[in-house]
Amino acid sequence: MAVRLRVDQLTVMRRQSAAIDRLELQIDGAELVALVGPNGAGKTTLLRTLSGLIAPQQGSITLLGTDITHLAPEERVKRGLVHVPEGRRLFGALSVAENLELGCWCHGDRDLGRVLGWLPELQSLLEQPAGSLSTAEAQLCAVGRALAANPAVLLIDEISLGLAPAAASRLFSLLPELVSTGMAVLFVEQDVGRALSVADRVYALDRGRVVAAGPPGELLVHKAFRDFELGG
Numbered sequence: 106m107a108v109r110l111r112v113d114q115l116t117v118m119r120r121q122s123a124a125i126d127r128l129e130l131q132i133d134g135a136e137l138v139a140l141v142g143p144n145g146a147g148k149t150t151l152l153r154t155l156s157g158l159i160a161p162q163q164g165s166i167t168l169l170g171t172d173i174t175h176l177a178p179e180e181r182v183k184r185g186l187v188h189v190p191e192g193r194r195l196f197g198a199l200s201v202a203e204n205l206e207l208g209c210w211c212h213g214d215r216d217l218g219r220v221l222g223w224l225p226e227l228q229s230l231l232e233q234p235a236g237s238l239s240t241a242e243a244q245l246c247a248v249g250r251a252l253a254a255n256p257a258v259l260l261i262d263e264i265s266l267g268l269a270p271a272a273a274s275r276l277f278s279l280l281p282e283l284v285s286t287g288m289a290v291l292f293v294e295q296d297v298g299r300a301l302s303v304a305d306r307v308y309a310l311d312r313g314r315v316v317a318a319g320p321p322g323e324l325l326v327h328k329a330f331r332d333f334e335l336g337g
């Protein structure tokens with residue numbers, strides 16, 4: 106089977122400097138992959154480039170064997186690359202159900218059963234305007250909307266930002282469940298310890314470059330990663 110997601114020599118310029126610098130990344134199949142790194146490392150830029158919101162200057166992105174580097178964002182969603190953006194971007198005046206249904210546009214099947222199976226908390230909120238949700242509920246709704254698109258690769262930026270510990274734990278417990286159904290998940294997490302504790306593999310980014318990558322156990326004995334964790 107084709108490699109799920111492959112990034113080759115990706116370079117993205119922002120304000121005359123490279124926010125992403127010849128980056129290489131590969132997700133072979135259903136894996137839980139964390140992206141960590143300091144502020145300004147390029148994590149958001151990478152996810153936005155993968156989902157087609159920013160055009161790279163160089164390099165390629167391949168999804169399930171197809172070169173998607175120059176495809177429009179909606180074409181990428183149709184092919185299974187779905188992004189939960191920083192800040193969630195829900196439609197506040199629409200109900201939770203309507204927000205979830207928007208996630209279904211790419212395949213037309215508006216049955217929310219699978220999403221509600223993963224996120225049963227959303228069931229009692231379906232008729233509420235998304236603008237009235239708590240931060241934790243809004244994050245579940247944003248993840249639910251992405252899941253409604255049936256992703257092969259799910260990208261999640263700042264997954265636990267602004268969430269109380271219990272709400273963050275809830276979301277982290279969902280991720281291995283998604284992977285067990287065959288999905289690949291690439292998520293950005295500020296808390297490196299937390300990312301290491303749940304992920305199958307971790308990419309550590311600094312100044313647009315991968316400074317260390319591998320399973321958490323390997324990274325912890327990797328000098329570059331220890332220096333990086335200590336802010337060196």
Ligand SMILES: Nc1ncnc2c1ncn2[C@@H]1O[C@H](COP(=O)(O)OP(=O)(O)OP(=O)(O)O)[C@@H](O)[C@H]1O
Pocket residue numbers: 119120124142143144145146147148149150151
């Ligand atoms: N809209 C933009 N226009 C120009 N430069 C930008 C823009 N967004 C980000 N940058 C620059 O790109 C680089 C990477 O930023 P990015 O937001 O991707 O980092 P990040 O790892 O997501 O950081 P954070 O942890 O703060 O979210 C930074 O140098 C930043 O200043």
Ligand SMILES: [Mg+2]
Pocket residue numbers: 148149150191
């Ligand atoms: Mg960011």
